[in-house]
Amino acid sequence: GENVEQHPSTLSVQEGDSAVIKCTYSDSASNYFPWYKQELGKRPQLIIDIRSNVGEKKDQRIAVTLNKTAKHFSLHITETQPEDSAVYFCAASEYKLSFGAGTTVTVRA
Amino acid sequence: EPEVTQTPSHQVTQMGQEVILRCVPISNHLYFYWYRQILGQKVEFLVSFYNNEISEKSEIFDDQFSVERPDGSNFTLKIRSTKLEDSAMYFCASSEDRGLFFGSGTQLSVL
Numbered sequence: 001g002e003n004v005e006q007h008p009s010t011l012s013v014q015e016g017d018s019a020v021i022k023c024t025y026s027d028s029a030s031n032y033f034p035w036y037k038q039e040l041g042k043r044p045q046l047i048i049d050i051r052s053n054v055g056e057k058k059d060q061r062i063a064v065t066l067n068k069t070a071k072h073f074s075l076h077i078t079e080t081q082p083e084d085s086a087v088y089f090c091a092a093s094e095y096k097l098s099f100g101a102g103t104t105v106t107v108r109a
Numbered sequence: 110e111p112e113v114t115q116t117p118s119h120q121v122t123q124m125g126q127e128v129i130l131r132c133v134p135i136s137n138h139l140y141f142y143w144y145r146q147i148l149g150q151k152v153e154f155l156v157s158f159y160n161n162e163i164s165e166k167s168e169i170f171d172d173q174f175s176v177e178r179p180d181g182s183n184f185t186l187k188i189r190s191t192k193l194e195d196s197a198m199y200f201c202a203s204s205e206d207r208g209l210f211f212g213s214g215t216q217l218s219v220l
Contacts, residue, residue, distance in 0.1 A: 032207045036152075043200060043211040044152060051207075089152060096142070096165050097209060099152045 002027040004092050006100025014108050019077040021103045023090035026071070030092040033066060033073045038087045038102075047088075048075070080107045111135045113212035115201050121218045122191055130186040130215045132201030141184045142202040142209065143176065145169070152200065158184065191219045 003026040013019045025033075034049035050057045050064045050073065057064050061080075066073040073092075077084055085107045091097040114133045122128050134141050143155040156166040156176055163176065175187045184203075188195055196219045202209040 034208060036211075043213050046208050046210065049208055093207070096154050096157050098154065101151045 002030055002092055002094075002098040004090060004098050004100040006090050006103060008103060009101065010104045010106070012106045012108060013080050015080055015082060017080055019075075019080055019084070019105055019107075021075045021088055021090065021105075022072060023074070023092070023100050024070075024072045025092040025098075027092070027094065028068075028071065029094045032093050033064070034091050034097070035062075035064060035075050036089045036091065036099075038089065040086075044089060077105075080105075082107050082109055113201055113203050113210055115199075115212035115215050117215060118213065119216045119218070121220065124193055124219055125190050128188050128191055128217065130188075130199050130201070130217070132184045132186070132212055133182050134184055134201065134203030135205075135210060136182070138203035138205050138210075140164075140204045141176075141178070142204075143186045144200045144202060144211075145197040146200065146214075147197045155186070155199075188217075191217075193219050195219050 006023045031052035035047050036044035037047045038044045048059050048062050048064050050066050061078045063076045087102045087104050089102050090100040116131045141158040144152050146152045154167050156170045157164045173189045177185050198214045198216050200214045201212040
């Protein structure tokens with residue numbers, strides 16, 4: 001099955017700086033790569049996703065890049081704000097989603 | 110905006126008891142899922158359901174687990190004889206195509 005590795009496990013950034021989270025996946029058949037944000041005690045919420053026919057996608061301060069050859073994808077958050085503090089999960093799938101272990105992002109004011 | 114709804118939000122049960130977790134997926138979605146998350150850990154896939162049958166299940170989803178879509182709106186997860194290690198947050202999710210939308214979860218505590 002699919003194995004998704006996510007790094008780093010924790011990330012602390014100064015407000016206004018950028019945050020980058022990286023994931024690798026094992027199954028070359030995976031073709032869909034979403035990112036979820038989970039605030040404490042709440043449900044994971046889809047923030048951005050990318051399909052395998054696209055190399056980069058951007059939505060305001062959030063961008064995701066995908067390198068299918070290397071089987072890795074990354075989440076970039078620019079101009080971080082305190083409300084960006086949360087756990088971020090990457091996932092990969094051909095059919096069912098397999099999640100990474102999560103990155104706890106803390107934005108320092 | 111449509112949401113996946115789950116009930117109850119919290120469930121406390123004794124080991125060996127049966128529990129049923131309930132979900133109402135988003136109405137035009139065709140694919141339904143159960144995931145669970147042990148405190149502080151990753152979200153783990155349990156089972157997917159499409160066209161009134163299980164399409165895939167994980168090793169966690171053993172004979173103690175079952176799912177059902179008893180009518181046109183509800184989707185349930187039953188644990189027949191709960192174990193201590195079943196304590197977790199259980200998320201239902203649904204999708205129209207690829208992006209999953211999660212419910213707010215049921216926190217299951219097995220004592």
